[in-house]
Amino acid sequence: MDQVEDSADKGGAGADEGEPTHSRIDTGTLGKAIAVLDIVASADQPMRFTDILALSDQPRGTLHRQLSNLVEEGLLSLGRDHSYSVGIRLLKFAARAWAGNQFRVIAEPHLRALHDLTGETVHLGVLRGNEVIYLDKVESRQAVRMYSQIGNASPVYCTGVGKAGLSALPDADLRTVVATIKFRRFTDSTLTTPDALLKEIEVIRASGNAYDREEHEPGIRCVAAPIYSADRSFVGGLSVTGPAYRISMELLESWAVLVRNAAGAIMDDMGARLGPRT
Amino acid sequence: MDQVEDSADKGGAGADEGEPTHSRIDTGTLGKAIAVLDIVASADQPMRFTDILALSDQPRGTLHRQLSNLVEEGLLSLGRDHSYSVGIRLLKFAARAWAGNQFRVIAEPHLRALHDLTGETVHLGVLRGNEVIYLDKVESRQAVRMYSQIGNASPVYCTGVGKAGLSALPDADLRTVVATIKFRRFTDSTLTTPDALLKEIEVIRASGNAYDREEHEPGIRCVAAPIYSADRSFVGGLSVTGPAYRISMELLESWAVLVRNAAGAIMDDMGARLGPRT
DNA sequence: AAATGTAGTTCCATTATACGGAATTTGATT
DNA sequence: AATCAAATTCCGTATAATGGAACTACATTT
Helix, strand or coil, X not given: CCCCCCCCCCCCCCCCCCCCCCCCCCCHHHHHHHHHHHHHHHCCCCEEHHHHHHHCCCCHHHHHHHHHHHHHCCCEEECCCCEXXXXXXXXXXXXXXXHHCHHHHHHHHHHHHHHHHHCCEEEEEEEECCEEEEEEEECCCCCCCHHHCCCCEEEHHHCHHHHHHHHHCXXXXXXXXXXXXXXXXXXXCCCCCHHHHHHXXXXXXXXXXXEEECCCCCCEEEEEEXXXXXXXXXXXXXXXXXXXXXXXXXXXXXXXXXHXXXXXXXXXXXXXXXXXXX | CCCCCCCCCCCCCCCCCCCCCCCCCCCHHHHHHHHHHHHHHHCCCCEEHHHHHHHCCCCHHHHHHHHHHHHHCCCEEECCCCEEEECCHHHHHHHXXXXXXXXXXXXXXXXXXXXXXXXXXXXXXXXXXXXXXXXXXXXXXXXXXXXXXXXXXXXXXXXHHHHHHHHHCCHHHHHHHHHHCCCCCCCCCCCCCHHHHHHXXXXXXXXXXXXXXXXXXCCEEEEEEEEECCCCCCEEXXXXXXXXXXXXXXXXXXXXXXXXXXXXXXXXXXXHHHCCCC
């Protein structure tokens, strides 16, 4: 009952995942099956066989068997209109992943404390390739639905948690990850080039805080700070987010130290609970 | 963008899953890998290699490779103390599964309406083997944490939604599922024999409502009603749950018709949105 | 209603991949 | 430092995945 997440890299097949850090080991049949699962999961509508065939590089017969196996296992669901979507068995697995995640458990009280201090929404996330996956969220008005953010994968280059995480990576890994990013402009402020991003990472490294200046969603800004293990095999971050009309950049900047402190406290607790060194 | 879940059966390896309905197709390498994943997910603590080896029927070398592949894919996470736990990549998949689940989307407004009428917590779940997996939850006081129930797998035989779902199964499937149940006594009221359960199913079929009379958790009772597709390839249910000290059985019974109506309305919407017949 | 085209599914000889017993390394324990 | 147990790697063999082609079912058109 002590471990956080290790680096765990994986390149999505059709989509836009990254392969950071190490060399990439062949996962054979399983890898191909999960790549197919990822294609379906990355689409925002149920896909028909031919759609998947176009994104996959598998021949018809092979793909069909892979899909059938995934359906049989409950990882995919096949509708009567022959459309595939992600299966509910994954909910069961995810519920366990969430409840058992030590990083999340350790961080939780600190997220609450930070929320109490600022009154705004607090997010916790980890880096996975060139995406950040949100592990937890604390907010007052429970307007937004449950899975709204938890489990959601967002780009690293235009989120506070993402950029904070990147700033904690060793240069080699950072470059590897950045190379896999397919930049897309979400708002006027979105950084859209590797250079602009790397330049900003330098600033974040110096200050210890990352900002999202309405780069992902218009009207939404946040301050974030990185959280990482000593050997950087695990990298994540936390952030305080709010609407631009209520949260000025000045106010946000006044919270920066609180966010850094919370991140520090979480890392201290991790060190204490997970034993010293790698 | 129209399909619900198909029956999707799968027998867990070490644990206690069932294999209902159809014959069971071989899923080869993928199936073995997911069985290993299921072992880890079914434990409530991170497991070490030897622990998994004992529950798996794979030889050492094979199991080790399967675990390595799962870790490489991000489906498992390997701690520095050599313990395996479920990986956060599954959160991403689950978030998609949840957001894209048409059954849940269709049911949601009806859950809210039922909550408004009763003031108590409303649950939505689907049958998977001999377990019910909760897909959604509506409650007023947001005291309980997000994943607290969603994605959670509970036994069919001692939950309202579970028994309601069973009552909608064709007899053959019902017997198959019941045969896989490993009865465990949670409270004084828990049904602990196939006969007692089957007898209760008859009552539920006649009345259209299932009750949980503190059978799973002491002090918690609920009324439920089944939801199913015309061909019973999909079976689930919804329920209103409350604490025994506040919710008398009489009050619960007065809600029975509301729950049935909500279930009926959801089935109507499903029929309308998913097209007629199988 | 029959015909045409497209999407989905099955088949099976070939080949690549998973298998698994045994040897090796790692690391904890006294 | 020595001992033991747990985790990991190795590699010849057996099995399961592969993928092109043939087939079936469904939808759309005349």
